[in-house]
Amino acid sequence: MSSHYEAPIREPLVLGEKSYHDITVDIAKPIEGKANKNWYIAFTISLIAFLWGIGCISYTIGTGIGVWGLNKNIGWAWDITNFVWWVGIGHAGTLISAVLLLFRQRWRMAINRSAEAMTIFAVFQAGLFPLIHMGRPWDGYWVMPIPNQFGSLWVNFNSPLLWDVFAISTYLSVSLVFWWTGLLPDFAMLRDRAVKPFQKKIYALLSFGWSGRAKDWQRFEEVSLVLAGLATPLVLSVHTIVSMDFATSINPGWHSTIFPPYFVAGAIFSGFAMVQTLLGIMRKVTNLENYITRLHVEYMNFVIMLTGGIVAVAYASEFFIAWYTGSPYENFTYMSVGAATGAYGWAFWSLILFNILIPQLLWVRKFRRSFIVSFLISIAINIGMWFERFDIIAIVLSKGHLPSTWSRFEPTFVDIGIFIGTIGFFGVLFLLYARTFPVIAQAEVKSILKVSGENYKKLRDGNHE
Amino acid sequence: MSNKVIHALYNDDDILMDAVKKVKDKHIHIEDVFTPFPVHGLDKAMGLAPTRLAITAFLYGLTGLGFAIWMTNYMMIENWPQDIGGKPNFSWFLNMPAFVPIMFELTVFFAAHLMVITFYMRSRIWPFKDAENPDVRTTDDHFLMEIPIHNNEDELTSLLHETGAVEINVIDKN
Numbered sequence: 001m002s003s004h005y006e007a008p009i010r011e012p013l014v015l016g017e018k019s020y021h022d023i024t025v026d027i028a029k030p031i032e033g034k035a036n037k038n039w040y041i042a043f044t045i046s047l048i049a050f051l052w053g054i055g056c057i058s059y060t061i062g063t064g065i066g067v068w069g070l071n072k073n074i075g076w077a078w079d080i081t082n083f084v085w086w087v088g089i090g091h092a093g094t095l096i097s098a099v100l101l102l103f104r105q106r107w108r109m110a111i112n113r114s115a116e117a118m119t120i121f122a123v124f125q126a127g128l129f130p131l132i133h134m135g136r137p138w139d140g141y142w143v144m145p146i147p148n149q150f151g152s153l154w155v156n157f158n159s160p161l162l163w164d165v166f167a168i169s170t171y172l173s174v175s176l177v178f179w180w181t182g183l184l185p186d187f188a189m190l191r192d193r194a195v196k197p198f199q200k201k202i203y204a205l206l207s208f209g210w211s212g213r214a215k216d217w218q219r220f221e222e223v224s225l226v227l228a229g230l231a232t233p234l235v236l237s238v239h240t241i242v243s244m245d246f247a248t249s250i251n252p253g254w255h256s257t258i259f260p261p262y263f264v265a266g267a268i269f270s271g272f273a274m275v276q277t278l279l280g281i282m283r284k285v286t287n288l289e290n291y292i293t294r295l296h297v298e299y300m301n302f303v304i305m306l307t308g309g310i311v312a313v314a315y316a317s318e319f320f321i322a323w324y325t326g327s328p329y330e331n332f333t334y335m336s337v338g339a340a341t342g343a344y345g346w347a348f349w350s351l352i353l354f355n356i357l358i359p360q361l362l363w364v365r366k367f368r369r370s371f372i373v374s375f376l377i378s379i380a381i382n383i384g385m386w387f388e389r390f391d392i393i394a395i396v397l398s399k400g401h402l403p404s405t406w407s408r409f410e411p412t413f414v415d416i417g418i419f420i421g422t423i424g425f426f427g428v429l430f431l432l433y434a435r436t437f438p439v440i441a442q443a444e445v446k447s448i449l450k451v452s453g454e455n456y457k458k459l460r461d462g463n464h465e
Numbered sequence: 466m467s468n469k470v471i472h473a474l475y476n477d478d479d480i481l482m483d484a485v486k487k488v489k490d491k492h493i494h495i496e497d498v499f500t501p502f503p504v505h506g507l508d509k510a511m512g513l514a515p516t517r518l519a520i521t522a523f524l525y526g527l528t529g530l531g532f533a534i535w536m537t538n539y540m541m542i543e544n545w546p547q548d549i550g551g552k553p554n555f556s557w558f559l560n561m562p563a564f565v566p567i568m569f570e571l572t573v574f575f576a577a578h579l580m581v582i583t584f585y586m587r588s589r590i591w592p593f594k595d596a597e598n599p600d601v602r603t604t605d606d607h608f609l610m611e612i613p614i615h616n617n618e619d620e621l622t623s624l625l626h627e628t629g630a631v632e633i634n635v636i637d638k639n
Binding site: 019020021024145153154155156157158159160162163166167170173174177178181184185188189191192193204205207208209210211212213214215216217218219220221222223225226227230231233234237241244443444446447450 | 478479497499500502503504507508511513515516519526537540541545549552560563564566567569571573576577580581585587588589591593597598601602603604605606
């Protein structure tokens with residue numbers, strides 16, 4: 001027992017009188033049972049949104065980018081806003097599974113699987129936008145460094161847009177492999193429990209024949225650790241490079257050296273908000289309240305407070321610098337008096353409200369331990385972080401160096417439709433995942449049950465209280 | 466020669482660890498242990514050699530870095546130099562700062578993917594591979610120790626009972 005010691009002051013991570021077998025049963029239940037009405041309602045709504053998005057994408061590709069609200073000056077708007085928003089959301093998954101693994105945070109184990117699923121599905125959505133924005137997506141392979149029919153004209157390795165291609169594809173593929181390797185033992189558990197031959201076949205295929213030998217586990221743990229070590233700088237590099245799409249340009253408001261750390265913090269901020277939103281619903285729907293507890297919500301809120309604080313300081317510094325330079329151009333950046341009082345003032349104030357003011361409620365312990373308050377705040381942050389990217393892109397581009405070129409961006413129904421479509425696509429993927437995948441890394445949770453399980457903690461700490 | 470093995474099932478990881486230590490003390494060879502989750506210290510108790518996958522990852526990472534250097538040099542400097550924003554196109558080294566992101570990403574890409582592929586190959590796991598755990602309970606809440614029998618069936622059975630095994634089966638493995 002001594003090797004399972006954990007300070008009594010720490011709250012248990014697994015509630016209830018759970019045995020190893022109970023964990024198996026609890027986590028297999030949503031997969032083995034039938035979907036309820038709520039699932040079908042959510043799935044139908046997501047599917048309709050997705051199909052609407054496909055319609056809008058087809059219309060865009062068939063007719064041209066002109067169907068969007070873009071104009072000569074605002075060549076990036078909702079598409080790149082959505083791209084950055086989705087990539088940012090993805091960051092929380094890797095942070096939870098990689099960074100928290102390196103820090104030996106046990107609470108990650110209940111949420112890492114779903115957070116990583118969210119990462120992968122979010123990066124899918126993100127990848128769609130640059131592809132559609134190309135206008136000719138069938139030429140999308142031109143971003144790859146391959147010899148082509150124009151002679152050996154290569155891609156431009158000096159360009160941050162190309163760095164993005166490498167960063168996002170490395171990130172997506174490494175996250176996918178990390179996620180799948182972690183899934184193998186859990187698929188094996190489902191395979192060995194399955195009674196229907198078809199289910200058994202599917203899970204046998206998905207589990208790659210995982211047998212759980214001592215040597216396999218030794219390698220598994222080493223691979224997880226090294227992948228976490230690789231994914232940690234990787235995830236930081238991805239949003240750093242996304243920020244360089246802006247920071248290496250010469251637009252006032254974009255040409256800013258604090259963009260990389262500021263974008264990374266913002267990405268984690270929005271990603272954790274999305275995890276909070278998704279898990280807030282999932283723990284209810286899948287009856288996993290004993291695994292995703294109040295404590296998990298509070299810990300996630302701590303990360304939100306930290307990264308939200310970094311983002312708030314970054315806004316303040318951008319605002320101060322814009323004013324302090326005394327340059328008239330800087331007065332039209334997204335963080336300036338000009339933005340706060342200009343045509344896009346509503347977008348500016350939405351950003352301040354949703355991203356800075358509302359998250360401050362989390363300083364109150366009662367709020368950050370409340371499921372419903374955390375859920376509502378997380379939705380506010382999701383909206384706020386979307387506005388951040390919209391502000392950075394649209395406000396900056398709407399006021400160029402030449403006042404006669406000033407313009408305004410109005411989204412068309414196609415812009416809106418594609419964005420809604422990606423939310424639907426994301427919902428479809430996540431709902432299918434929740435019905436067919438083990439949504440909690442059960443093998444890992446079993447390995448901490450004796451350390452952090454409520455009944456084991458009580459047994460061990462009984463004589464101290 | 467008989468190919469008999471004994472399968473001892475345990476229902477607790479601490480009991481299993483003690484059992485592994487006791488069996489090892491008697492200098493009896495443990496063929497394999499199947500567990501539903503990683504039991505810390507089990508590999509050491511069984512006397513398994515440490516894995517060298519992390520070393521391979523390092524070497525794969527170096528390969529990726531080397532590939533990125535070769536690729537950027539070949540494409541941007543040698544094969545088709547272009548003046549892009551006035552960046553020096555005659556020297557890889559002077560243009561190198563712009564290639565750092567590519568070098569980093571390819572290092573990670575190679576290290577991560579090739580390490581995982583090596584892991585799958587070494588542990589013999591891939592799609593359509595059949596599972597080899599002898600008892601389906603070993604992915605749920607049971608731990609299985611497999612020991613080959615060399616004319617010592619009774620002796621082993623009583624030893625394993627002593628260590629707290631909940632079930633002992635003798636299997637003819639062919």
